[in-house]
Ligand SMILES: [Zn+2]
């Protein structure tokens with residue numbers, strides 16, 4: 001018997017993500033469905049996006065008794081806030097994550113043949129959804145969040161959102177010293193420009 005199994009702390013059944021497996025029973029196939037609002041655990045965040053602390057997530061979980069333990073199939077809906085990776089404007093969104101996790105009975109075959117970091121365990125009569133929920137939500141957070149799918153971002157030269165700029169906006173125009181050079185070259189290149197080179201600064 002691994003030593004850590006004996007020293008395992010008992011789960012606090014009052015914690016909102018801790019469930020009592022006795023409510024499901026041990027007859028394989030019996031199940032119980034619960035839906036409840038849960039305070040968001042802390043630290044569900046990446047650099048540009050986070051589940052705001054102090055908010056509530058919506059948990060819809062089905063606990064099902066299987067031979068080896070209790071299978072928890074959850075759908076969690078969490079509020080998101082973040083900054084757009086293209087235009088840096090803040091935005092809010094909602095993320096829906098499906099999580100399926102087996103909580104093995106102590107002394108089941110699964111308990112004997114797997115490690116606890118591979119398959120979760122029931123602890124006494126209880127199971128704790130929080131670790132799996134935390135992993136799944138953080139994994140589902142977008143690493144490059146966008147305020148909307150087609151956000152055009154900002155003009156790299158002036159930092160203004162492309163939504164607020166006319167379509168022909170550009171910074172092609174030039175330092176007067178270069179403009180002088182260009183006017184020397186232009187008569188020659190104009191007639192021989194067979195390559196379809198783009199001349200953004202030419203008025204139509
Ligand atoms: Zn954006």
Ligand SMILES: [Zn+2]
Pocket residue numbers: 155156157158159160169170171
């Ligand atoms: Zn610009």
